[in-house]
Amino acid sequence: MNRKARFFVAGLALVGAVAYLMYTGVSQTSVYYLTIGEFITKKEGLANEGVRVAGRVALGSVRKNMTPNGEELNFRIGDFQGNDSPDQPTVPVHYVGVVPDMFKAAGGSDVIIEGKYRDGTLQAQNVLTSCPSKYEAKAAGEAAAK
């Protein structure tokens, strides 16, 4: 019985350690994942927090510039799903680094911006373009809706 209790305590300690690692891991590394629509309504409260924001690059908004640290991108993202009206609310994004292959210079790419919102601009650490065929389910769903 004593032996069993010892094993039980050892097991509990291990489970506790894993739980602790996971808890601190989540609390220290988690970021909010928002669509651009959600982000626009909540952005002031999210200033300087780590965020991932999904949106579409506004057509004609992309400015490129070569800098010593890589390519500098300034553009705006908005909702633009099924509505290309230029009056839609957008948020400016600033990024320096390697531009992903699927990022269209003309705009219109679906992107996920990882970074922080500071002084009215999303300072991107990372710009991800959604992969065209990895998840086709969504596209299939959209096609079915048409």
Next chain:
Amino acid sequence: MLDVGPIALAIAWVLAIYAIVMSLVGALRQQRDFITSAEHAALAVWGLTVIAVADLLLALVTHDFNIEYVAHYSSSTLPLNYTVAALWGGQAGSLLFWLLILTSMTAIVVMQNRYKNRELMPYVNATLMLTALFFLSMLLFVTPPFERLAFTPGEGQDLNPLLQNYWMTIHPPALYTGFVGCSIPFAFGMAALATGRLDDVWIRTTRRWTLLAWFFLSLGNLFGAEWAYRVLGWGGYWAWDPVENAAFMPWLTCTAFLHSVMIQEKKNMLKVWNMVLVILTFLLTIFGTFLTRSGVISSVHSFTQSGLGPFFIGFLGIMATMAIGLLVWRLPQLKSENELDSILSREATFLLNNLILVGIAFAVFWGTIFPVISEAVRGIKITVGPPFFNRVNAPLGLILLFLTGVGPVIAWRRASASSLKRSFLWPTVLGVGGGFAMILAGIGHYYAVLSFSICIFVGATIAAEFYRGVRARQAMIGENVFAALAHLMGKNRRRYGGYVVHIGIVMMYLAITGTSAFRVEQLNTVSPGESFDVGNYKLRYDKVEAWENEHAAHMAANIAVLKDGKQIDTLKPEKRFYKKPEQPTTEVAIRSTFGTDLYLVLGSYDDATKKATIQAYINPLVGFLGWGGIVLAIGTFITIWPARTPHPAAAYAPSRGERMASE
């Protein structure tokens, strides 16, 4: 025109139901002819699946663009090997391919067990056919691969260029074979529960299947990593992407299962735990297929749109309920025949190894589905990225590595102080000494020092095992070193094959540690003739050359690699613009020396100023990942290879008892 494929699938669907019903009725009523008939039906399901796959392949190879799948994933100019690979390039095709592997394995199991395990077989067959039925239903009602278009396009949209790659050709088959392989031990486990034959027959019967599944899961993960490294061009090979995690989780639980079944075979312990692991592994393979195919993590909203989601969740629910129900029903009969005696024993070490593997799997699972959970619970989506996974898994992974050295060597039941000293004194001295040497040499990354020290420790325990085994044979039989080594391994394949696999794992830890701790990354924009330093290299950007063919336009930067002022290589990282579909891709250029890679990416190029952005990485020891994979494969083959019935004396290797007695 008569469509062969859909008809074959429809007949297979009916036969799968027939096989399930006849198996179960036959088992309950002790009707042998029912059971045999069900097995014949399972073979027919396999044959029909082969026909359906052949039909889709024929359509791909003959460019029948009237079939939507063919038009979507291939084109008339796609090379033949990728045209064949398009079979698993899309959703419907990959599910069909899954079914092909599953039914093929079922057919082999049925043939292998015509005269064996007759009590278990009806339930094995029913479980496998139930899984097949699920995939058949998907293929018939949700994502039919043979759907025809209202018109015939003149040309296909072609396979995504990112998938037109050697590693992407072999990654899905390896991974799917691993996934599906896990359903064989699961089916036998279910049969053991259903029949009440709860001894280790089901485990012994499926030992090779489990190893095979594990082997392919390992390869699948490694091929995927290799693909990410060579194709995606971000300098790394593992990003804790949901799709990667999907393949990694069953590997973890399968690894745990491989180890814990040894305890059941030897000590009749952990019976419930083994059932839990085999159920978990099976469910995770289905969950993994679901994750890769549905995109539920990228957006919860796509879940309802995809059509597949609810079915997968339903199937997972049914299988989980059935499996857990059977397990609970048999719980009273699954009591261990032995108890743990001491924490310092092989049983306890293996159990700890299991808990950690499952702990890692749970952390990965949690991190993967966290966005979904947080959205459901708090209404806001929160994601955790690589930092979460690294923080949680690095300490757990290091304990696991340490156990890799301890587990196979430590004594059963209770290790005495003298046996601990004999097995671990020198490896510990070497590991700790190596660690201090690294610190003195100025390596300030303590995590890495710890990891390398444990690698030394594990390597030394394994080397010592080989040394002792060879010496004992030399003393007993008087063989020379090589003959002794060959015979030692040949006659004790399982044990020494396992050691070789562990060496492979240690090599992978070297790679993971090297790249996580000492990776150098640099981004520079340069004009022609300019150079910059990365690590010990000086890189000079000379020019960009461009050329074009029918498939793609190429643009390659010529980068001279200089070391100590002398040019040693020219690397040509590329940008490619595929013409169909119109898509740019990045082709990295890699120079490997002793496992350390110089990895170059052409970020962008401005034609007006001739300036180019070059991203350079140095990935120390990354080559050990692949080499470790090769060693792991060799080790698995040694373990899995059928041994000739050994002559008792010829199989001689010192057991722990004998070693103790001889000293």
